[in-house]
Amino acid sequence: MSVFSVRNVSYSYGSKAALDDVTIDLEAGRFCALLGPNGAGKSTLFNLLTHLFVTRDGTIQIAGHDLRSHPRRALARLGVVFQQPTLDLDMSVARNLSYFAALQGLSGTHARARIDAVLDRLNMRERSGEKVRDLNGGHRRRMEIARALIHEPDVLLLDEPTVGLDASSRTAITDHVHDLAETGLLVFWATHLVDEIRLTDEVVVLSRGKVLAHEQAKNLAGEGSLIDAFLRLTGNETANGPVSLVDPDRSGIPERGSL
Amino acid sequence: MTAYLVALRAIVLREAFRFLNQRSRFFASLVRPLVWLVVFAAGFRAALGLSIIPPYQTYITYEVYIVPGLCGMIQLFNAMQSSLSLVYDREMGSMRLLLTSPLPRGWLLFSKLLAGTAVSILQVYVFLAIAALFGIDMPLLGYIYVLPALVASGLMLGALGLVISSTIKQLENFAGVMNFVIFPMFFMSSALYPLWKMAESSPLLKDICALNPFTHAVELIRFALYQQFNGFAALWVIGSFTVFMAGALIGYDPARGLLRRR
Numbered sequence: 001m002s003v004f005s006v007r008n009v010s011y012s013y014g015s016k017a018a019l020d021d022v023t024i025d026l027e028a029g030r031f032c033a034l035l036g037p038n039g040a041g042k043s044t045l046f047n048l049l050t051h052l053f054v055t056r057d058g059t060i061q062i063a064g065h066d067l068r069s070h071p072r073r074a075l076a077r078l079g080v081v082f083q084q085p086t087l088d089l090d091m092s093v094a095r096n097l098s099y100f101a102a103l104q105g106l107s108g109t110h111a112r113a114r115i116d117a118v119l120d121r122l123n124m125r126e127r128s129g130e131k132v133r134d135l136n137g138g139h140r141r142r143m144e145i146a147r148a149l150i151h152e153p154d155v156l157l158l159d160e161p162t163v164g165l166d167a168s169s170r171t172a173i174t175d176h177v178h179d180l181a182e183t184g185l186l187v188f189w190a191t192h193l194v195d196e197i198r199l200t201d202e203v204v205v206l207s208r209g210k211v212l213a214h215e216q217a218k219n220l221a222g223e224g225s226l227i228d229a230f231l232r233l234t235g236n237e238t239a240n241g242p243v244s245l246v247d248p249d250r251s252g253i254p255e256r257g258s259l
Numbered sequence: 260m261t262a263y264l265v266a267l268r269a270i271v272l273r274e275a276f277r278f279l280n281q282r283s284r285f286f287a288s289l290v291r292p293l294v295w296l297v298v299f300a301a302g303f304r305a306a307l308g309l310s311i312i313p314p315y316q317t318y319i320t321y322e323v324y325i326v327p328g329l330c331g332m333i334q335l336f337n338a339m340q341s342s343l344s345l346v347y348d349r350e351m352g353s354m355r356l357l358l359t360s361p362l363p364r365g366w367l368l369f370s371k372l373l374a375g376t377a378v379s380i381l382q383v384y385v386f387l388a389i390a391a392l393f394g395i396d397m398p399l400l401g402y403i404y405v406l407p408a409l410v411a412s413g414l415m416l417g418a419l420g421l422v423i424s425s426t427i428k429q430l431e432n433f434a435g436v437m438n439f440v441i442f443p444m445f446f447m448s449s450a451l452y453p454l455w456k457m458a459e460s461s462p463l464l465k466d467i468c469a470l471n472p473f474t475h476a477v478e479l480i481r482f483a484l485y486q487q488f489n490g491f492a493a494l495w496v497i498g499s500f501t502v503f504m505a506g507a508l509i510g511y512d513p514a515r516g517l518l519r520r521r
Contacts, residue, residue, distance in 0.1 A: 050359045054513045076361035084352035088273070090280050102269030103360040103367075105262025 002061075003028045003186050004155050009058030011044055018044040020209040022058070026188065026202070028154065031181035033197045033217075034190040036206035037234060042190045043083075045206070046159045049188075050080050063154040076104070079148030083159040087132045087140060093119070094128040097147055104151040111150075118146040122176070138169025145177065155186045162196065170196070194227050207234040266362050267370045274374035275381070288336065288382050289389070292329035296390060300325050312453055314485035322395050327481035328450025330383045330405075331473060334413050335444060337379035339436050342420030346427060358511070365508055368421060372504075375420070376413030383409055401484040408483035411496050412476035418503035419472075425510025448474040449481075472499035 004026040011019040019041045026032050036042050047053040049060060051071050060067040063077035087096050094115065101111040119125040122142045132140060141161055148156060158177065162170040174196050181187045189196070197203060199218040203226075204211055212233045213220055220229050278285065304321035311318060345354055357367050387402065397405075423440065445451075447468045454474070458465035468474050475495035482489035 050355070052355060052358060052513055072361040072363070075359055078359070080359055082352055082355055084355070086352040086356045088277070088353070091273075091276065095276075099269050099273055100356070102265045103357065103362070105265055105362065107265040 002026055003063050004188065005061040007059045009048065009055060009060060011048060011053065011055045011057070018209050022209070022211050024204055024211065024214065026186055028186050029181060029184045030202055031178055031187045031189065032202040032204060034188060034204050034206060035192065035194065035197070035230060037192060040206045041209040042206060043159065046157065046190060049157055050078070051075060076151065077154045079151070079153035079156045081144050081148050081158040081161050083163060085140065087144065089133040090131060092129050092131055093124065093135070093143055096132060096143070097150060100147045101150050106151065114150050118149050122146050137165050138172065141165060141169070141173055142176070145173070155188065156180065158187070158189045160190055160192070162193070194230060197226060205230060205233050262362060263366060266360065266367065267373065270370040271374040271377055274378055278378045288333060289386060291336065292333055292386050293389060295329055295332070296322060296325065296395070297393070309453065312455070314482045314487045325451060326390055326395060327484055328448070328477050330386065330409070330480050331412060331450055331477040332445060333382050333386060334379040334409070334416050335441060335473065337375060337382065338413070338416035338420035339423070339441055341375045341417070342424040343436060345424040364511060368507055368511060372414055372417040372421065375417045376410060379413045380406070380409045397484045398486060400486050404486045405480060405483040408479045411493065411500070412479060415472060415476060415496050415500040415503065418500050418507055421507035422503050422510055425507055444471060444473040447471050448477055450477045472496060
């Protein structure tokens, strides 16, 4: 059974359609990249998945719970890393994490044990007393990922989590999240950077509110590169803004040459 | 402790911690009413003659009259400041975090309101203490009686702030809220002059002031400071809170409201 199911979802801002009959089914233990140019509808889809928006058209299920009829059960199974920073810079790492744990209803020794566990996984336990302001961008992001895992969700959503990070932080975070998927978590990672995707990942290509392709990166790329496949699918469109295929910090050469 | 109380405690502690960390905000929030009390009231006391009106049982100086209004002003500014911060992007980030918690959204918003109210009450008490140092003191028990009144007025004004934050798409600065909410609410109330004084110049203006929920918040605080309960004002404040809270719940309902509009 799929742990994440989006069926026939449409959404519009007034008369402007942002998502048009989107269907995505995903199973546990996968890393799925949601790839699309700016303005493709990625943010709208994330707002629907996190219940900040709701739509009457279509259904969304997280770990078997319908988001419309049982939003609280569905949200409890979901970990989210937003594109905007959501950390309190003047509070310590530990305080930020315990605030989030409390929002999930966790307290006392159970919350502390979970916080230690997620910090250990990211090798950040010794920094738990530091103020977030003193951490660099990469470590702040890691912390947000750690935070999203405190309540042991089944699905981890990340909305362009590497924006603004340097190359080594980007690689570290991308690798870390791939490892998480191997532990049985479903990772759904929105990006417009092709070089964050591995050949074994699933890829959903979203453009102008429609799903143009959903398959393994290897199959999507075929004989050529993933970038070519992506440009072919989206018609090389840049109408809604620049299509950033790779991080400009990396001189446009994607890592893992096969891509 | 249930999940509800765990979240409530965390939200209130976080707000208090943030406030105490921002010393300039703390300082500014005290300077404003103190300037009114020390400068404005001193100049005004000669111009304005006050008769004996409830809850006062004797002639009072103008400084004594405006203290409850300034307590209300602290809460009004505090509520608008937190609504403004909600509109900012960074805050939208942390608001998103709050709204994706599996607890009911109404409870989360109420917790946020209670947190803002707690911070404003802290400011009011520091202000009252400084006013007492200037010799403008209230009956001792009044300082305890005023607490529930401050909770009610703080929640009402905070809920108004939440409604504003959910309906205004983007706020460039504080000026808009200042001009359209804070000033009219503050000046068209009984904070600076009693309503009968207002009626002398314009009965219509007096009627508008009598409808203003802020007037009733100030009166509730004024009576409580003298250990009296103003039932009508309390009803008006609670009624306004209910309306504003309902508005905020609609505003933050994912199916409608601001979030939908990006």
